[in-house]
Amino acid sequence: MMLTIWQWLTFAPVSTKAADYFDVSETAINWLSTAFLFSFIVASPVVIWSLHRGPRDSILWSSGLLLVGNWIRYGGTRSKTFGVVMLGQIVIGLSQPFVLAAPTRYSDLWFTERGRVGATALASLANPFGGALAQLINPFLGSVPHIVLYVSVIATVACVPSFFIPASPPTPPSASSTMDKTPILTSTRHIIRSPSFYIIFLTFGVYVGFFNAFSSLLNQILYPYGFSEDEAGICGAILIVVGLVAAAITSPILDRTHAYVLGIKILCPLVALEYLGFVWAPQTRGLAAPYILSAVQGAASFSLLPIALEYLVEVTFPASPEVGSTICWAGGQFFGGIFIVIMNALKDSRSVDLEAVRTKGRGQGGGDRPEGNMYNSLVFQAVVALVVLPLPMCLGVKRLGLGDVKGRLRVDEHLESEGEGGDVVEEQTA
Numbered sequence: 001m002m003l004t005i006w007q008w009l010t011f012a013p014v015s016t017k018a019a020d021y022f023d024v025s026e027t028a029i030n031w032l033s034t035a036f037l038f039s040f041i042v043a044s045p046v047v048i049w050s051l052h053r054g055p056r057d058s059i060l061w062s063s064g065l066l067l068v069g070n071w072i073r074y075g076g077t078r079s080k081t082f083g084v085v086m087l088g089q090i091v092i093g094l095s096q097p098f099v100l101a102a103p104t105r106y107s108d109l110w111f112t113e114r115g116r117v118g119a120t121a122l123a124s125l126a127n128p129f130g131g132a133l134a135q136l137i138n139p140f141l142g143s144v145p146h147i148v149l150y151v152s153v154i155a156t157v158a159c160v161p162s163f164f165i166p167a168s169p170p171t172p173p174s175a176s177s178t179m180d181k182t183p184i185l186t187s188t189r190h191i192i193r194s195p196s197f198y199i200i201f202l203t204f205g206v207y208v209g210f211f212n213a214f215s216s217l218l219n220q221i222l223y224p225y226g227f228s229e230d231e232a233g234i235c236g237a238i239l240i241v242v243g244l245v246a247a248a249i250t251s252p253i254l255d256r257t258h259a260y261v262l263g264i265k266i267l268c269p270l271v272a273l274e275y276l277g278f279v280w281a282p283q284t285r286g287l288a289a290p291y292i293l294s295a296v297q298g299a300a301s302f303s304l305l306p307i308a309l310e311y312l313v314e315v316t317f318p319a320s321p322e323v324g325s326t327i328c329w330a331g332g333q334f335f336g337g338i339f340i341v342i343m344n345a346l347k348d349s350r351s352v353d354l355e356a357v358r359t360k361g362r363g364q365g366g367g368d369r370p371e372g373n374m375y376n377s378l379v380f381q382a383v384v385a386l387v388v389l390p391l392p393m394c395l396g397v398k399r400l401g402l403g404d405v406k407g408r409l410r411v412d413e414h415l416e417s418e419g420e421g422g423d424v425v426e427e428q429t430a
Contacts, residue, residue: 009134039093040333051322065095135236187319209335243302270300343377
């Protein structure tokens, strides 16, 4: 999983260098990220079918596509054929959903109710950890062909262990894991009747979408103000590393308290307010504001992710976990692709003299709206994030038909036999 996000951000931290190498615009480089995200939607039906069979099948699909896509992309890079690079990026993008949508299905199969949030967090956040490596390491790997080669070699080596993953645990860890999974179509019908699902889908989709867009465009947001690619890479790495540490702290707490709604209502405002703060952060031309706000964004977003995914399983129970998870992730990738296109269109159209920017650095010239700035893009990001915020604040309100439902937890905490579990499934489905 970690490798898929690294592939996605292969070119984003070095967007100016990549544009020069392929002799294309930065908009074309942005489309490498956008096409990767849209590929998720294309693969989603196969992903749901594969995950319903079991997480191991899904991981094998991902490994195969990852290997093929990487070496297609490297061939295109060596020949400077941008179309082949795009093809390889799309094939890699098709590999992503097979692992990105897998954590809730995997934790449901392998862990008890006191370990699922942590397991989902560990698996889900391995993905952005790969993004931190891309943001931090790629600018130091040299030329564009060297970057793509090193990433391809690492991906090839990392795919080997996937062929040795067992299909299931030797002993079922909980009561709910012993139950037959609800068929895909039945699960889908049950999910679309859940009011809470729509709120989670929209909130999850928009915030994940902005995280994807922000990560893809971070270098372009900062460099007009004199930030170097290395400084932008460190900013992206801070966002992800601090997020991982925060999730490591909050996930065990949520595993014990199951206070999903409270966690969502605390963290969503922090995510929205960070996007608001970043409207002005680049204008300071200092490292403190972007780095601090990125740390807050990472801590809030990464702590929120596993909580939202596990709460989604609860409010859609007895639907099979992979169905709701894949739909929400597909929404996040779709919104992310759309947001990249919109934010790129809102970018200041004046060309940037990169040599002049590098020479002057962060401390001099350019004003608050230098050539190539993305101020309007950041305003758009903040406004949409704040408009969506009231939705998750409604979760758990019984008067709105959004009461705090704990379907799977009820099975695991109060029932001991498979027969009793079946009664609860019928009650939850009714």
